[in-house]
Amino acid sequence: MTSMSTVACKQAQVQPLMNFRGGLNMESIYHRRDKVVFVVGATGTGKSRLAIDLAVRFRGEVVNSDKIQVHKGLDTITNKVTEEECRGVTHHLLGIAAPDSEFTAVDFRRCALLAIESILARGRLPIIAGGSNSFIDALVNGGPEVRSRYDCCFFWVDVSMPVLHSFVSRRVDRMVESGLVEEVRSVYHPGADNSKGIKRAIGVSEMEQYLSSESTADDRTRAKLLEEAVESIKVNTCALARRQLEKIQSLSSNWAGDMNRIDATEVFLKEGKETDEAWARLVAGPCTILLYKFLYGQDPMAAMLSTDTSHDVTIGKLVSVSIPMIVVAATTTRV
Structure with a gap:
């Protein structure tokens, strides 16, 4: 790691929202x-x-x-x-x-x-x-x-929590629409260790069974496995939210x-x-x-x-x- 503090977004030259001259010590x-x-x-x-x-x-x-x-x-x-x-x-x-x-x-x-x-x-x-x-x-x-x-x-x-769970479920659906499956596929390797680094992210292990079946299962089976994977992501994300709370x-x-x-x-x-x-x-x-x-x-x-x-x-x-x-x-x- 070459830098301990890497900037991911451009720095803005913004001024404070409030600037009181004379009213503060x-x-x-x-x-x-x-x-x-x-x-x-x-x-x-x-x-x-x-x-x-x-x-x-x-x-x-x-x-x-x-x-x-x-x-x-x-x-x-x-x-x-x-x-x-x-x-x-x-x-x-x-x-x-x-x-x-x-x-x-x-x-x-x-x-x-x-x-x-x-x-x-x-x-x-x-x-x-x-x-x-x-x-x-x-x-x-x-x-x-x-x-x-x-x-x-x-x-x-x-x-x-009930309100947050509903929001999280909708957010996972939006993530799928934004390319979640393709993103996980890009790092997927059969039998790989998903217990380290970025692969610990919720969504990687949950997609494994679906991805491993892509070349062998029929369309109906793949659709069912994808639906189950997405549901697992939702359940595990809600469980994470409870643990964090x-x-x-x-x-x-x-x-x-x-x-x-x-x-x-x-x-x-x-x-x-x-x-x-x-x-x-x-x-x-x-x-x-x-x-x-x-x-x-x-x-x-x-x-x-x-x-x-x-x-x-x-x-x-x-x-x-x-x-x-x-x-x-x-x-x-x-x-």
Whole structure:
């Protein structure tokens, strides 16, 4: 591995969403400890989307903490963010390890610390995001560096399991439409060891029986085997989501810093444009306010009101819709 922190998406030269001149004690801000943000949650809950939203608003860069996505290859089946989804935000530790290599929690901790220091050195905000909670726990509690150097803020994006299971099922169908079968076929070898590296991804072993029958079985049999394989992917992905939720619940009390649980269930019950509006109102908006408080020690609305109007005050839009402050209390829970 030639680089510990490889950029997968182009870096954007974006400005913070809010820039208050005169309304904040800037000296106190710059003498505080460095800040690091964590975004956790079960698979499919929108961790990547929230991490990118916050990175755009607060000049951040994302450090991937998914133990499968750290490997090269299988972008569809591992659900890696696309360049378009990155929205110009730099991503680290995404697709940096060889497909068949072992990348342990110790490896992640070492690489993530280097990425964090690199991000901070450039005056940007590190945002750690991914579903491998053992990686995040190794980073936070595996040594003294994080606790002694940084103030940490955690966002836990949570979705009701029945609702999430329905979403995950539909997402697997979309992945099949986007070429999941062809992607797995490209790495399939009869009798190969699927217990290492990228081949541990859900979807590889599940497709094995179907792929091994392609040259011998009739059309009806192949269709049945494919249907069974896709169903197994759905079942195993939902089981993964349950395990991840249990892991977050058991680890949340041990993670340094504030844990903010965001209930995003309502977002996943919407469709079309209403989904984006609900995301802004229930997830991105409250998290933006909470993160501003964490970074600057002040409510953004209070900072705006206390600023001398003769100064150049840039607020832009907090999110794409107006957010009453009561939304934060209604949608977030301290754990």
